[in-house]
Amino acid sequence: MHPKVKSLLSGMLYFLLAMILTLGLFWGIWVFFVDPETSSGAQVAQSGLAGTSSVQVSNTGQAPVQADLPKDGHIENKIETKSNSGKETQISIEEAEIKLQGPQAGTNVLPPSRNVTPGFEASPLTQIQSLKRDSGNPLPPPPKRAKLPPFFRKVVVVSSTELKADLRSSQVILRLANIDGPPQDQTCVMFGQKANCNKLAKTALQRFLRGRGISCDISEEQQQAYQGGQRSTDRLSGRCMIGRMTKTAQARNVVLPDLGEWMVRYGWALPHDGHYQAALEEAKTQTRGLHGGIGGVSRSEQRRLSNQTRSALDQLANDAIQSSGSEPANFDLIAPEPETVNDGNSEPVSDIAN
Template identity: 25%
Template sequence: MRPGVLATSIVMLLGVGLAILRGGALITGQQSEATMADQPPVAASPKTDRPLPPRSPAPEQDKPEPTPDVTQLERIAPREPLGDLGSAAPPRPKNGGTILYQPLSPAAGKIEAMGYSIVLAGIEQPDPEESCDFEGKAWPCGARARSAFRAFLRGRAVNCEIAPEAQKTASITTSCRLGKQDVAEWLVENGWARAAPGGPYARLAEDARAQGRGLYGPPPAAAAPPVALPIPSITPAGPPEPFQ
């Protein structure tokens, strides 16, 4: 191909391309104008002459507050309460007695707990080695009374009347309670201690003697001897039968 013809062809192609681009831009502009012409006109918002709110004056910055004059203050006494509801109640009186935890009983009517040695007042404590006679038969009533007293306490705390100046080195004769039960009263009522002459438990001691309770009753029944049970016979098993 000749160089002149090739150059002419390139120039023609460029001209055709420019003509196409110009025609497309012209068509797009006409469509945009037509679209804008079809839309209704937008009404302008009316202007209102509303007054602007007044502006508050700017606070003054870094202005120190005046210091109050404390020399002019006067201290006055507080006012009286309006009624008894606002005043504190008087303290309640404390209940008397000292709580003794985990008490032990070396004998019926004696308690040892927390370093104290207590002897119950108003009763005569039986010695653990004492023996009682019932219908000509002696039995260890002192040891039995101690066992009954231990079963009654069962290590539960007792409340005893102990003076503040009482010393732990000496035995203290006083009254004790287990819950609401007078401990000495329980011993005399069940016959495991004798009432002191002229004491408050004389009538209970007479009733226990009349009913034959505790020290005034029969000895506890001896445990029955064990019964020999027959030995079951064991028969040896025979040979197994043949499988059929």
């Protein structure tokens, strides 16, 4: 072996031995001079070997407790106590270490037994039997959402209050609920022409619908009768709206445009059973549709209304041209422009007046 390696190993060995001796020295000092348990044990052992000595137990409210140890080193379980009156009694060490609180403070009693069962929690009350959890009232059932109204994709206008739609490979007639169309023989004046009010109302509904799908609130009785084949006719009645109602829209209380309300608001239908009263008052105030030039009004009044209509349209057109600067912009009329109706009975108001 190389001399340098040999000297290095020898130095490391001496260093380890020095560390072991140093640790042993510190441990001995700790055991004999610092550790209280070892020190008290050594004192008791020395007292037993030297002869009889006394151990005092201090108790608040009582005289010091003194116990004599025999010379042979045997410790008796009995100790003597001295009260304030000077009377001496013998009690066990366990009794002397118990101190009560409250009115019986200072009384020596035996220590109570303690339950050491794992998971047991000490309590001043004794549990006779296991607790039973009360089930309580059952939870209420979740609220039932209303069924979504059926959606009709292809709809054809039959009259001012009736629509034809496809339902399960067959066609049905949908009747708009809560409204009545104008009478068949009622005439209206619009743009200087007399025409049948029912046909004008049908044209207005066609222009408003524009081929869009609708959702209709049809009663369960009608749907069950239709699905079961117990129907005597293919006519269903309900409130119809433009567009499809979804679960999200239903949860957010989205309101779709109501066809019946629109017809009443623009004067092309009359409500019944107290429905759509606000829309009816608006139509009367604005003299829309049936509430404008109705048959039975004097010819001079019809002529005045037609002239007002022409003046209003001319003013709207001029305003649109001036605002755009070149071509007239699109603008909405109070009531939709009807199709030209010529059933042989329609003629200009000026001809009737003459």
